[in-house]
Amino acid sequence: MIIGKNRLESFSDGVISVSLTLMLFQLQVPEGFALKNILNNAYNFFGYVLSFVYVGIYWNNHHHLFQVARGINGRIMWANLHLLFWLSMIPFTTTWTGKSGFAETPTAIYAFVLFMCSVSYSLLTRLIMNYDGEHSALRQAIGNDLKGKLSLPIYALAILASFFSSAASFFILTLMAGVWFAPDSRIEKYLLGSKTHEP
Numbered sequence: 208m209i210i211g212k213n214r215l216e217s218f219s220d221g222v223i224s225v226s227l228t229l230m231l232f233q234l235q236v237p238e239g240f241a242l243k244n245i246l247n248n249a250y251n252f253f254g255y256v257l258s259f260v261y262v263g264i265y266w267n268n269h270h271h272l273f274q275v276a277r278g279i280n281g282r283i284m285w286a287n288l289h290l291l292f293w294l295s296m297i298p299f300t301t302t303w304t305g306k307s308g309f310a311e312t313p314t315a316i317y318a319f320v321l322f323m324c325s326v327s328y329s330l331l332t333r334l335i336m337n338y339d340g341e342h343s344a345l346r347q348a349i350g351n352d353l354k355g356k357l358s359l360p361i362y363a364l365a366i367l368a369s370f371f372s373s374a375a376s377f378f379i380l381t382l383m384a385g386v387w388f389a390p391d392s393r394i395e396k397y398l399l400g401s402k403t404h405e406p
């Protein structure tokens with residue numbers, strides 16, 4: 208029996224939308240009304256934009272992931288909760304890092320949370336492929352997932368870099384956001400190909 212995935216997707220959408228809302232509420236409004244007041248708050252605003260993009264990336268790719276997933280089981284449900292936990296930590300670390308002016312420790316924790324988001328997403332992907340079997344649509348769509356495998360050491364590098372240069376760490380994290388910004392074209396191509404070959 209295949210367990211339906213609609214409830215899991217709806218719950219995930221709810222948690223992700225709450226995370227985005229919390230980030231907005233924690234964004235500090237400048238004390239004055241001049242341009243310099245906005246510039247003084249630039250750390251917070253940049254952190255908000257980067258985090259908003261990251262949460263959006265995971266929401267987008269999560270949606271694509273479950274478009275090709277055949278079904279779910281208990282392990283997949285817990286792996287999905289694991290991902291949602293780390294995504295829900297982004298608002299806290301965003302605010303802390305912004306208020307600190309990108310200090311060393313908050314930046315390292317921020318980078319660690321994004322590293323764990325990547326770890327948990329990779330785990331979720333693997334469990335879906337294992338559940339769907341050798342001929343998993345997801346396995347055929349992403350192949351050996353080189354992009355996902357390379358992401359983990361790069362996020363780890365961002366954590367290490369934060370102890371020497373917060374700017375370098377955020378440069379790496381911003382670069383990774385750019386790499387993952389577009390929806391996973393491998394899955395889209397697979398879905399398009401499947402529809403093309405339908406009788």
